[in-house]
Structure formats: structure tokens, C-alpha cells
């Protein structure tokens with residue numbers, strides 16, 4: 001039945017599956033016993049990696065998959081065993097109600113690959129009786145997933161050294177959204193467009209091709225032939241003088257289409273990053289999608305949750321890029337005051353508790369928690385906790401836009417993602433301030449049902465973030481490891497902290513008594529109120545420009561741009577200490593002249 005070089009699909013009846021595990025409940029109780037038994041075992045890294053590679057990656061495949069790791073003899077036995085078990089799809093449908101259950105056996109090529117990796121891993125073979133804690137945790141997770149995955153069986157037979165994973169996931173997206181016990185009713189949050197979004201057949205196929213064994217003969221793909229591209233390989237010299245190498249094989253991958261969420265190995269890295277910095281309460285509720293900068297992710301997230309005319313609660317002042325998007329989209333932007341700790345919870349409460357009955361209640365709150373653009377303000381833990389509780393009370397999703405996370409000068413406070421217990425946080429990260437703004441790399445971390453819709457959207461817009469940028473980032477992460485990334489981001493935050501101190505000194509020296517501001521603890525910006533000045537736009541574009549000093553007028557960051565505002569945004573990212581000194585001297589003169597009028 002399992003033919004050489006061919007992926008085989010087999011349809012099972014319920015009766016036929018029963019000998020494996022007959023129900024989710026049985027499976028769960030089996031696994032719980034299993035978990036109890038092996039809870040205290042040590043971590044075997046290699047085992048986790050194998051499990052990760054063979055099983056975990058495929059969990060959200062649209063088709064059920066059977067991943068097998070076994071000895072050759074076991075594979076033969078398994079084939080015989082499975083060959084008796086075809087047909088009767090209807091029975092499964094009636095019992096479990098998926099659209100259909102299809103179990104795909106990997107080809108012999110894939111099996112051999114798995115076997116090779118097993119054989120390489122003598123550690124695994126010798127310690128196969130002992131499951132690591134990490135694996136056990138993962139099993140627990142798989143077990144939890146049975147809540148919303150239609151039919152999720154992980155059967156591990158240690159004696160025969162077989163790992164089975166059967167995941168049946170052929171549920172419609174709608175069912176997926178509705179049937180997540182203990183989760184939010186995600187369908188409630190979806191815009192009409194997002195509700196309508198379905199997978200793009202061709203993009204899903206790309207995902208399938210990416211996972212198929214190298215021996216697969218692919219007549220299906222519309223991918224171009226990379227051997228015709230003019231690029232062969234690349235060496236990129238880092239600022240420390242060392243190199244990262246994109247050899248011809250890496251280069252060929254970097255020039256080809258990718259599955260939409262991103263390059264699998266880079267996604268793994270980014271998941272590790274998220275886990276390290278945010279330790280989400282249950283990371284398995286979330287998935288990641290790499291985007292062309294976090295701005296692309298933001299646009300997708302806004303369109304995920306908003307219909308034109310829907311209300312969204314935002315910091316005021318707020319990042320102008322988001323405001324411009326929301327304005328163009330036709331959202332009803334509801335400004336919430338901010339203070340030195342970011343979004344003001346009292347004002348938020350006031351707005352929500354007095355929400356007019358005639359107006360549709362908002363479902364989303366958008367905030368920039370660290371080193372906000374433009375205010376430089378950062379939310380402390382208490383403020384975040386309070387805002388989270390308000391979001392809980394009013395059943396709001398929180399869109400956490402955090403591109404300045406790695407530019408925090410003091411120890412970072414727990415993020416919304418870290419504290420999320422309900423699955424109500426969508427987090428956006430950006431590599432723009434850390435690796436490069438021009439590479440256009442960001443990533444969205446969202447609860448799986450929402451993530452899925454973001455992916456569907458990206459499938460039919462940018463398709464995926466630049467594969468070349470992703471490959472460069474991957475090579476860099478592989479070279480650095482997490483510790484290297486950590487050191488790098490610490491260097492960055494030190495630099496910006498030093499710049500901030502110099503800028504604050506220059507402001508205090510040259511603008512004293514003419515401005516007020518809060519000293520930022522993160523980011524690249526100082527938000528200044530000019531005392532006695534009503535319209536900074538006029539002042540900047542007419543008078544400051546003439547004296548060759550530029551600041552950004554605050555009006556760009558307010559919903560109503562027709563009004564005049566006494567604020568300016570000062571950026572300290574690029575200027576030298578000398579420029580800060582000269583620039584603030586000039587701006588001081590501008591202010592004095594203006595105030596003298």
C-alpha cells in the first residue's frame with residue numbers, strides 16, 4: 001500500500017481507528033497516564049527536535065497526517081497493519097463531523113529520512129525508554145489541542161519505538177473559530193472580509209510542496225526555475241568583520257517562493273525568541289506569521305478585526321502610520337489619553353463605561369506599550385495589568401504593537417502577550433530597529449484562529465515576506481544564537497539610552513522653561529510640549545526650517561489633524577552629540593523669537 005516514492009492517502013473508518021485510540025477522550029486519558037508516568041524525566045534535546053520536526057510542525061496541516069518514526073522492521077509491520085485499514089470514511093464523518101479525515105502516509109523517501117535521523121540520534125535510541133520533560137509537556141499540549149482539533153491522537157509506543165501522530169484537522173475555519181472551549185469566541189472579532197477569507201489553493205499547495213520529500217516529482221508548482229536567476233551566492237560581512245554565507249543552496253531557497261507564514265527555520269527561531277522574552281502562558285494557542293515589516297502585519301490585523309465604520313480604541317497621540325491606515329480604511333478611531341505610563345486606564349474606563357447605546361461597541365484596543373511613537377512613554381506592569389483587566393471586562397482584543405521592545409533602557413516589563421491568559425492579544429514585533437529597517441521584517445503573533453485568517457490575507461497580498469531577507473536573518477540567528485542576539489539588542493538599547501541622555505541634556509540646556517517633556521525609558525523619541533505656542537506645524541515648517549533645524553509637528557499623531565497642537569516629536573536616533581547641541585541651540589533661538597512676538 002505504501003508505494004515507493006509516493007505519498008499515499010488512506011481513509012479510515014472509525015472502527016478501524018479504534019484499535020489505535022478510539023476517541024479523543026480515551027486518547028486524552030491515555031496520554032494523561034503517560035504524562036504522569038514520565039513527568040519527571042530529563043530533557044533530551046535531540047528527541048524534542050525530532051519530535052518537533054516530524055510531528056509538531058505539521059499540526060496545523062489541513063489534512064491529517066501520520067508521522068512515523070520507526071525502525072525499518074517496524075515500518076514493514078506498520079505497512080501491513082495499515083494496509084488492512086482503508087475505506088469507510090462516512091463512519092468517521094458521522095462520529096467526528098470533520099469534512100473528511102485523510103491520513104497521509106509519508107513516502108518511503110520521507111520515512112528513510114526520518115529513519116536516518118533516528119539512526120543518527122543514538123542518544124534517542126538508547127534512551128528511548130525515557131521521555132524528556134519537554135516532550136511530555138508537548139504531549140500535554142497535544143492533548144489540550146484535542147479540545148479544538150477534531151481528532152488528535154498522539155500514540156507513542158515506546159517498546160516498538162514508534163511515534164504516531166494522527167491529527168485530523170479538516171474542519172472549516174468557521175467551526176475552528178467557534179469550537180474552541182475556554183477560548184474566546186474569535187468569530188465575533190472577525191471583520192466581514194476576514195470571515196469570508198478562505199485558503200488560497202495555490203498557496204496552500206506551496207506549503208504542501210515545502211513539506212514533501214525531496215524525492216517528490218513536482219509537476220504542480222508554478223515556481224520559477226531558480227537556476228536561471230542571475231544570483232549564485234553571497235557573503236555578507238557583519239560589522240564585527242565576520243561573515244555570513246549564503247551558499248548556492250541557501251541562495252536558491254532565498255530566491256524562491258516561500259510558504260506564507262515564513263521560512264520554517266526562521267519561524268522556529270522567532271518562536272524561540274518569543275518564548276524567551278515573553279514566555280506566553282500557553283504558547284500553543286498562538287502562531288507566528290512573518291510580515292514585510294510590522295506595518296504590513298498591522299494593516300492585516302486592522303483589516304482582520306475591523307469593518308469600515310467600526311470603532312477602535314487607540315493611544316492618543318498615536319503612531320501616525322496606524323492612524324493614516326485606519327483613517328483611510330474608514331475606522332472610527334477613538335482616542336484614549338496617554339500619560340507617562342502610556343494609555344490612561346481611567347480614561348479608557350470612562351470611555352467604555354459611557355459608550356453610547358446607539359453606537360456599536362468596540363472590539364479592539366491598539367496600543368504601543370514601549371517607547372511609544374511619538375510620546376516615548378512606556379507602560380509599567382501595573383498599567384498593563386489594569387488595561388488587560390479592562391479588556392477582559394469588555395471582551396476586547398489587544399493589539400500590542402511593540403517595535404521598540406528591544407530598545408528598553410531598563411529591565412523590560414512583562415508584555416501583554418506574557419500576561420495573556422484568554423488568547424486576546426495579538427502582538428506585533430519588528431526587526432526594523434534591531435536588524436534592519438530596509439529588510440522589511442516583522443512578525444505577528446496571534447491566537448491560532450486569528451493567525452490563520454492573517455495568513456489567508458497575506459496569501460493573496462504580499463504572499464510572504466522577502467525570502468532573501470528571511471534567509472539573511474536566519475543565517476544571522478544561526479551564527480549568533482539566542483545569546484548573540486541578546487548581546488546585540490543590549491548594545492542597541494545602550495546606544496539609544498546614551499543618545500536619549502545627551503538629547504535630554506541638550507533640551508534642558510537650551511530650551512529650559514520653554515518646554516515640558518517626560519524622559520523616555522525606551523525607544524527613540526521625546527515628546528515635547530512647547531509652552532506658550534499653539535501651532536507647532538507653522539512654527540516648524542516656517543521658522544525652524546529657515547534656521548535649519550527640523551522636528552516633527554505633533555499634529556501628525558492626532559486623529560483630528562485640522563486642529564493645532566503645541567507638541568513636537570524629537571527623534572534622537574540619528575544625530576551626533578554635536579548636532580544635538582547645535583540643533584537645540586537653533587531651536588531655542590526659534591522659540592525665544594516666537595515667544596517674544
Ligand SMILES: Cc1ncc(COP(=O)(O)O)c(C=O)c1O
Pocket residue numbers: 292293294295296298319321368373401403429430431432437441442
Ligand atoms: C509604533 C510603530 N509601529 C509600527 C511601525 C512600523 O515598523 P516596521 O518598520 O516594522 O514596519 C513603526 C515604525 O516606526 C512604529 O513606530
